[in-house]
Amino acid sequence: MKLDAKIPQGPLEEKWLNYKKTARLVNPANRKKLDVIVVGTGLAGSSVAASLGEMGYNVKSFCFQDTPRRAHSVAAQGGVNAAKNYKNDGDSVYRMFVDTLKGGDFRAREANVYRLAECSLNLIDQAVAQGVPFGREYGGYLNNRSFGGVQVSRTFYARGQTGQQLLLGTYQALMRQVDKKTVALYSSHEMLDLVVIDERARGIIVRNLETGEIEKHAAHAVVLATGGFGKIYYLSTLAMGCNGSAIWRAHKKGAFFASPSWTQIHPTSLPQSGDYQSKLTLMSESLRNDGRIWVPKKAEDTREANTIPEEERDYYLERRYPAFGNLAPRDISSRAAKERIDAGHGVGPLKNAVYLDFSKAIKEQGQAKIAEKYGNLFRMYEKITGTNAYKEPMKISPAAHFSMGGLWVDYELMTTIPGLFALGEANFADHGANRLGANSLLQASVDGYFIAPYTIANYLADQIRTGKISTDHPEFEKAVKENKEKINNLLRIKGSRSVDYYHKKLGKLLYDYCGLTRTAEGLTYAIEEIKKLREEFYKNVYVPGENDTMNAELEKAGRVADYLEIGVLMCYDALTRNESCGAHFREEFQTEEGEAQRNDVDFQYISAWEWPGSLEQEPILNKEELKFEFVQPTIRSYK
Amino acid sequence: MKLHLKIWRQKNRKAQGKLVNYTLENVNPHMSFLEMLDTLNEQLIQNKEEPVEFDHDCREGICGQCGVVINGNAHGPLENTTTCQLHMREFKDGETVLIEPFRAKGFPVKKDLKVDRSAFDRIISAGGYVSVNTGQAPEANSIPVSHAIAEAAFDSAACIGCGACVATCKNGSAALFTSAKITQLAILPQSQEERKERALNMIAQMDKEGFGHCSNTEACEVECPQGISVLNIARMNYEYNRASFLKFKK
Numbered sequence: 001m002k003l004d005a006k007i008p009q010g011p012l013e014e015k016w017l018n019y020k021k022t023a024r025l026v027n028p029a030n031r032k033k034l035d036v037i038v039v040g041t042g043l044a045g046s047s048v049a050a051s052l053g054e055m056g057y058n059v060k061s062f063c064f065q066d067t068p069r070r071a072h073s074v075a076a077q078g079g080v081n082a083a084k085n086y087k088n089d090g091d092s093v094y095r096m097f098v099d100t101l102k103g104g105d106f107r108a109r110e111a112n113v114y115r116l117a118e119c120s121l122n123l124i125d126q127a128v129a130q131g132v133p134f135g136r137e138y139g140g141y142l143n144n145r146s147f148g149g150v151q152v153s154r155t156f157y158a159r160g161q162t163g164q165q166l167l168l169g170t171y172q173a174l175m176r177q178v179d180k181k182t183v184a185l186y187s188s189h190e191m192l193d194l195v196v197i198d199e200r201a202r203g204i205i206v207r208n209l210e211t212g213e214i215e216k217h218a219a220h221a222v223v224l225a226t227g228g229f230g231k232i233y234y235l236s237t238l239a240m241g242c243n244g245s246a247i248w249r250a251h252k253k254g255a256f257f258a259s260p261s262w263t264q265i266h267p268t269s270l271p272q273s274g275d276y277q278s279k280l281t282l283m284s285e286s287l288r289n290d291g292r293i294w295v296p297k298k299a300e301d302t303r304e305a306n307t308i309p310e311e312e313r314d315y316y317l318e319r320r321y322p323a324f325g326n327l328a329p330r331d332i333s334s335r336a337a338k339e340r341i342d343a344g345h346g347v348g349p350l351k352n353a354v355y356l357d358f359s360k361a362i363k364e365q366g367q368a369k370i371a372e373k374y375g376n377l378f379r380m381y382e383k384i385t386g387t388n389a390y391k392e393p394m395k396i397s398p399a400a401h402f403s404m405g406g407l408w409v410d411y412e413l414m415t416t417i418p419g420l421f422a423l424g425e426a427n428f429a430d431h432g433a434n435r436l437g438a439n440s441l442l443q444a445s446v447d448g449y450f451i452a453p454y455t456i457a458n459y460l461a462d463q464i465r466t467g468k469i470s471t472d473h474p475e476f477e478k479a480v481k482e483n484k485e486k487i488n489n490l491l492r493i494k495g496s497r498s499v500d501y502y503h504k505k506l507g508k509l510l511y512d513y514c515g516l517t518r519t520a521e522g523l524t525y526a527i528e529e530i531k532k533l534r535e536e537f538y539k540n541v542y543v544p545g546e547n548d549t550m551n552a553e554l555e556k557a558g559r560v561a562d563y564l565e566i567g568v569l570m571c572y573d574a575l576t577r578n579e580s581c582g583a584h585f586r587e588e589f590q591t592e593e594g595e596a597q598r599n600d601v602d603f604q605y606i607s608a609w610e611w612p613g614s615l616e617q618e619p620i621l622n623k624e625e626l627k628f629e630f631v632q633p634t635i636r637s638y639k
Numbered sequence: 640m641k642l643h644l645k646i647w648r649q650k651n652r653k654a655q656g657k658l659v660n661y662t663l664e665n666v667n668p669h670m671s672f673l674e675m676l677d678t679l680n681e682q683l684i685q686n687k688e689e690p691v692e693f694d695h696d697c698r699e700g701i702c703g704q705c706g707v708v709i710n711g712n713a714h715g716p717l718e719n720t721t722t723c724q725l726h727m728r729e730f731k732d733g734e735t736v737l738i739e740p741f742r743a744k745g746f747p748v749k750k751d752l753k754v755d756r757s758a759f760d761r762i763i764s765a766g767g768y769v770s771v772n773t774g775q776a777p778e779a780n781s782i783p784v785s786h787a788i789a790e791a792a793f794d795s796a797a798c799i800g801c802g803a804c805v806a807t808c809k810n811g812s813a814a815l816f817t818s819a820k821i822t823q824l825a826i827l828p829q830s831q832e833e834r835k836e837r838a839l840n841m842i843a844q845m846d847k848e849g850f851g852h853c854s855n856t857e858a859c860e861v862e863c864p865q866g867i868s869v870l871n872i873a874r875m876n877y878e879y880n881r882a883s884f885l886k887f888k889k
Contacts, residue, residue: 051773066757067756069760072702074701074703075701125779126773126774129782131768131796131824131827131829139783140783140786141783142779142780165796175768176764178764179764179765185760187757210749239696276667276677383717383720384726385669386669386726386728450773450774453773498684552690
């Protein structure tokens with residue numbers, strides 16, 4: 001299939017303006033006749049649902065959490081980027097565009113990335129008007145901080161809870177529309193399937209998580225804003241409920257899946273401490289401004305950190321990347337940590353961590369200054385580990401964090417199924433092979449507030465005469481039947497292993513063979529092992545309880561069943577990309593100094609995978625060639 | 640560590656619940672409280688028993704989904720800590736731990752330790768917002784907000800909506816939750832237009848949901864994982880009186 005990204009003509013800075021000028025519109029009187037389903041209530045989902053509701057469309061909003069305000073956007077700490085240039089330090093939309101494109105290792109579309117930077121300006125205005133309490137200077141104007149990979153201060157923040165505050169702004173906008181009855185809210189509902197009728201997305205099947213009831217919902221357009229699937233690694237920085245099921249089930253109905261293997265592994269998370277561990281808590285990247293990362297020079301060194309003399313410490317980031325040092329980008333820092341850990345220099349009881357040491361900063365600036373900057377993070381560290389990081393270094397470790405990959409979308413954020421849109425982390429569009437810090441809140445918000453309301457209207461313009469979509473259509477009945485069977489199958493197995501057992505096994509396979517570094521041999525092995533694991537899952541999993549009640553194990557089982565399929569596609573994706581770029585590092589493709597070796601001649605494309613129709617067949621690779629008209633790809637160097 | 644657990648089990652909204660005893664061996668002091676419950680569930684699954692349902696999601700103290708009453712304290716013994724951030728090193732070997740859902744008239748139990756907190760959503764939708772549509776916003780720096788006001792607004796806005804305040808209040812009052820949002824928006828300049836209606840409508844909704852009145856015991860502040868101050872409640876009372884007075888003044 002020929003993929004058409006539908007990028008508007010014209011110079012870079014006029015593309016989005018040109019699109020908006022010529023996009024089709026829906027008359028206000030007609031909007032209430034058009035139904036839109038939005039799945040997910042994070043920044044992308046809540047903002048698009050609220051915006052469409054304000055415009056007068058009939059919106060239904062779904063989330064699996066007990067209230068929309070819990071969606072995982074809430075957990076982002078550091079900030080949100082915008083090219084306001086309030087610091088007068090030479091920032092501009094163009095500069096932000098270049099930083100983001102380069103940060104993504106030239107594996108994203110120029111037009112999308114430029115639009116992201118362009119719309120960043122409006123987002124800050126919108127959030128401030130909603131009452132988001134961003135950090136301010138004493139004169140009352142907005143303050144900024146800086147983040148990794150850039151040379152300007154463009155990050156807006158609300159202490160260490162920027163995601164929470166942005167999400168609450170959006171949530172409140174959504175609840176206002178719920179009150180006005182333009183949006184109907186379905187909390188504690190999980191999407192099970194997408195319904196496609198005559199090649200258009202026409203509705204979804206959901207399960208009421210309290211009663212187990214399977215419901216049908218029809219609409220003229222469906223929006224998936226269901227976030228990332230990094231939880232596939234089991235241990236990750238994501239919330240326990242984050243999952244890939246909505247986009248995966250849409251994929252099996254025809255939506256292409258782009259670059260599934262591009263997962264950002266965040267360098268500063270807390271290390272695993274035991275088998276019981278359920279998640280890895282993130283410590284903000286900002287700590288690397290004052291913390292120095294090191295491991296003992298001697299392998300298998302078991303001495304306490306403070307007893308290891310200075311000359312026996314290896315500050316490996318400062319050694320390898322003197323220009324950026326401890327602030328090297330996330331992909332590079334994480335890989336460097338893994339290299340040292342694998343070589344036997346890891347620290348902590350499981351030898352799986354590196355030190356993040358503040359002693360020099362405390363000596364130079366005083367403990368009070370460090371406490372002022374990072375006090376909440378030090379408190380959180382002590383709460384979780386019981387260790388005082390003012391006295392001894394933190395132990396940190398890389399952890400799966402963000403999915404750059406997701407459903408393939410065109411410039412309108414529409415998937416390969418007409419009428420199905422994917423927003424925020426659920427799509428692949430803007431971050432290329434590596435996302436810069438503080439760009440995820442931005443992308444989710446911009447997609448929902450400023451892009452999708454235009455592009456969905458453009459799609460709906462020719463749907464006015466379609467009339468109400470009925471849930472009586474045989475496709476709905478078929479989907480309900482299939483999903484009930486799927487659930488009953490899972491409940492019927494009654495084997496001897498818990499769902500988590502399989503999830504942990506899968507996570508370990510992916511982390512080892514499709515994580516920070518990959519090899520053809522390892523990926524081929526992982527594909528076979530995951531397939532075996534999947535077979536065993538369907539023979540031996542134990543899902544307790546019934547369908548007609550609240551059943552967290554059943555919810556997990558459905559998600560892990562999908563992960564066992566997504567994992568295989570991730571490995572195929574990594575296996576077919578014979579280059580290293582951004583977060584994707586193939587050991588066979590590195591420079592003599594151990595840096596990523598990109599191959600622009602053969603791999604300057606986005607891999608868009610097509611569902612072959614069954615699990616027995618190999619997935620089908622489609623390519624969207626990337627063209628760089630305005631910025632020529634260069635080698636990313638942080639030395 | 641070995642723990643004796645007494646956990647509230649209730650099949651659904653209508654069923655009668657009861658405390659059930661469990662013994663859990665090999666509890667690691669570095670486990671979080673929820674990981675301890677995961678471990679119990681793993682054990683129950685191995686024994687083909689139904690696992691305990693409990694609310695949780697982010698497990699880093701910000702989403703507000705988790706929360707149980709532990710030995711009589713909402714979110715357990717530590718100050719400013721959600722259940723997910725509480726670790727087993729706070730408990731002793733051989734200790735008996737009583738685990739119950741957040742109980743209040745406004746929070747019906749759905750199953751086991753899960754409660755329905757949708758009343759909070761309805762309080763927010765009664766007025767806990769600024770009526771600004773997408774695209775209407777003026778340039779961000781055209782509305783200066785003093786550093787002190789911005790910080791104070793943040794302190795109120797930091798509420799995670801977990802409901803510990805309600806669970807801990809002897810009256811089952813949602814005053815701390817409601818007042819935090821009213822205060823945040825009452826002090827920021829960009830949300831002045833609806834200040835009176837917001838206070839009146841949100842408070843009316845709070846009462847309608849069956850939450851009790853505040854009688855100033857200040858227990859809510861003690862249990863709040865975000866340390867939201869009871870001064871917000873004083874501010875809410877002020878806003879309510881101000882709005883009631885100004886409403887009739889033409």
